[in-house]
Amino acid sequence: MSNLTRSTAAALADGLAAGEVTSVELTEAHLDRIDAVDGAVHAFLHVDRDGALADAADSDARRARGEARGPLDGVPIAVKDVLATRGLPTTCGSKILEGWVPPYDATVVARLREAGLPILGKTNMDEFAMGSSTEHSAYGPTRNPWDLDRIPGGSGGGSAAAVAAFEAPLAIGTDTGGSIRQPGAVTGTVGVKPTYGGVSRYGLVALANSLDQAGPVTRTVLDAAMLHDVIGGHDPRDSTSIQQEWPSFTEAARAGSTGDMSGVKVGVITELAGEGWQAGVMARFQESVDLLVKAGAEVVEVSCPSFVHALATYYLILPAEASSNLAKFDAMRYGLRVTPEGNPSAEEVMRATRDAGFGDEVKRRIILGTYALSSGYYDAYYGQAQKIRTLISRDFDAAFADVDVLVSPTAPTTAFKLGEKLDDPMAMYLNDLATIPANLAGVPGISVPNGLADEDGLPSGFQVLAPALADERVYRVGAALEALYADQWGGPLLDKAPALAGAATAEVK
Numbered sequence: 001m002s003n004l005t006r007s008t009a010a011a012l013a014d015g016l017a018a019g020e021v022t023s024v025e026l027t028e029a030h031l032d033r034i035d036a037v038d039g040a041v042h043a044f045l046h047v048d049r050d051g052a053l054a055d056a057a058d059s060d061a062r063r064a065r066g067e068a069r070g071p072l073d074g075v076p077i078a079v080k081d082v083l084a085t086r087g088l089p090t091t092c093g094s095k096i097l098e099g100w101v102p103p104y105d106a107t108v109v110a111r112l113r114e115a116g117l118p119i120l121g122k123t124n125m126d127e128f129a130m131g132s133s134t135e136h137s138a139y140g141p142t143r144n145p146w147d148l149d150r151i152p153g154g155s156g157g158g159s160a161a162a163v164a165a166f167e168a169p170l171a172i173g174t175d176t177g178g179s180i181r182q183p184g185a186v187t188g189t190v191g192v193k194p195t196y197g198g199v200s201r202y203g204l205v206a207l208a209n210s211l212d213q214a215g216p217v218t219r220t221v222l223d224a225a226m227l228h229d230v231i232g233g234h235d236p237r238d239s240t241s242i243q244q245e246w247p248s249f250t251e252a253a254r255a256g257s258t259g260d261m262s263g264v265k266v267g268v269i270t271e272l273a274g275e276g277w278q279a280g281v282m283a284r285f286q287e288s289v290d291l292l293v294k295a296g297a298e299v300v301e302v303s304c305p306s307f308v309h310a311l312a313t314y315y316l317i318l319p320a321e322a323s324s325n326l327a328k329f330d331a332m333r334y335g336l337r338v339t340p341e342g343n344p345s346a347e348e349v350m351r352a353t354r355d356a357g358f359g360d361e362v363k364r365r366i367i368l369g370t371y372a373l374s375s376g377y378y379d380a381y382y383g384q385a386q387k388i389r390t391l392i393s394r395d396f397d398a399a400f401a402d403v404d405v406l407v408s409p410t411a412p413t414t415a416f417k418l419g420e421k422l423d424d425p426m427a428m429y430l431n432d433l434a435t436i437p438a439n440l441a442g443v444p445g446i447s448v449p450n451g452l453a454d455e456d457g458l459p460s461g462f463q464v465l466a467p468a469l470a471d472e473r474v475y476r477v478g479a480a481l482e483a484l485y486a487d488q489w490g491g492p493l494l495d496k497a498p499a500l501a502g503a504a505t506a507e508v509k
């Protein structure tokens with residue numbers, strides 16, 4: 001096999017199965033790629049060369065004995081730094097967790113290990129997953145491999161950039177309001193937010209428990225499906241984990257890749273377009289819809305009137321849950337402890353630690369959330385937001401009574417410049433306009449690259465949403481769209497990434 005870092009995970013799996021390559025070879029190739037480009041991209045907070053190579057050697061030994069644990073056994077992966085990894089630092093992009101090494105694995109991580117995927121390292125993110133650009137990471141931003149002066153999306157910009165820069169064939173992200181899908185859109189990668197409860201949250205450091213969901217970050221829909229099959233399914237350690245048998249998402253993606261959309265009814269969401277949407281993004285979106293029609297889909301317009309309140313609802317519910325979750329970072333239990341001069345009380349140590357350990361965005365949300373939950377304001381803010389959340393779920397129910405999937409652009413713009421929105425929280429929040437409704441309702445969604453959407457040649461994403469528990473539909477439609485585009489482009493979109501081939505590599509050599 002040649003070009004190991006350019007191959008999809010599915011191709012690497014085939015190469016391993018055919019004995020054309022070893023896990024050690026391909027893990028080493030990715031570690032070398034990280035060495036070459038990550039100085040410029042900064043997708044990783046921690047690289048575990050020795051651990052990954054040891055896992056790869058174990059995988060090769062298993063395969064030699066005919067005991068491979070599944071197709072992805074031996075294919076390396078990167079993991080967002082919000083998931084607990086036994087023996088590997090887990091910071092959530094925050095100073096307050098600097099130096100914390102979890103004594104246990106998140107269930108998602110345990111499943112990766114059980115399936116034999118070597119873990120390359122932990123990826124950068126906005127602090128505690130709050131943000132849309134990774135600029136809120138306490139360890140410095142990640143850069144978009146398409147243009148190093150631009151953001152890779154957030155909060156999971158590290159996972160998306162690692163995959164887009166060919167540093168990892170696969171990555172895990174988490175999506176509370178869009179942190180898998182929006183980075184996918186702006187880096188030309190595929191990102192999936194599964195149905196809430198479809199992937200265990202055990203060991204995922206909570207941002208907002210009722211919204212968080214881990215999922216795949218990849219370069220193709222099939223790779224995402226294969227990874228979802230590994231990490232998904234019931235986990236008794238997560239009380240919100242759904243107890244049911246899930247279909248094979250790999251099969252759903254393979255079925256979709258014929259590109260045939262006949263019999264599929266697609267709803268275009270009226271509210272997720274219009275003012276504030278970049279013209280090029282809307283043009284690419286329309287083109288994708290036209291492709292689906294040509295492939296046999298029936299397309300109708302669907303109104304979801306409550307979606308216009310989704311952002312406001314989210315920014316009450318999320319800070320409320322986050323402020324309560326972050327109370328545990330108290331200088332006593334984890335990571336950082338700052339002790340003021342003199343003979344400080346426990347409360348003074350906590351205050352000094354939280355002051356030094358949390359960044360501005362985290363503090364902003366703790367204040368917002370504490371306020372929204374305070375007695376006297378609870379009903380007016382948090383209670384009201386929960387009611388709107390129900391209305392948003394009802395909009396989805398009504399829409400899905402008529403259509404199989406709903407679609408929209410994933411993000412309103414292509415990647416913006418680093419620093420451009422850093423001092424304007426509202427502008428930053430608006431990036432998740434189209435992704436947030438799915439989290440509020442718990443439904444699954446995918447972002448699939450759908451071309452270059454501006455004069456700088458930056459990518460955009462097409463979002464497909466399905467009813468809860470019907471994740472296979474996002475794989476089927478996502479794979480169909482990907483196949484239709486592959487015919488047009490003559491290959492994957494990422495091959496068109498300019499900075500990646502030149503600047504990113506040149507800068508560090």
Ligand code: GLN
Nearest residue numbers: 129130131176177178179
């Ligand atoms: N950008 C959104 C926020 O800042 C989404 C975050 C996420 O999905 N983790 O809250």
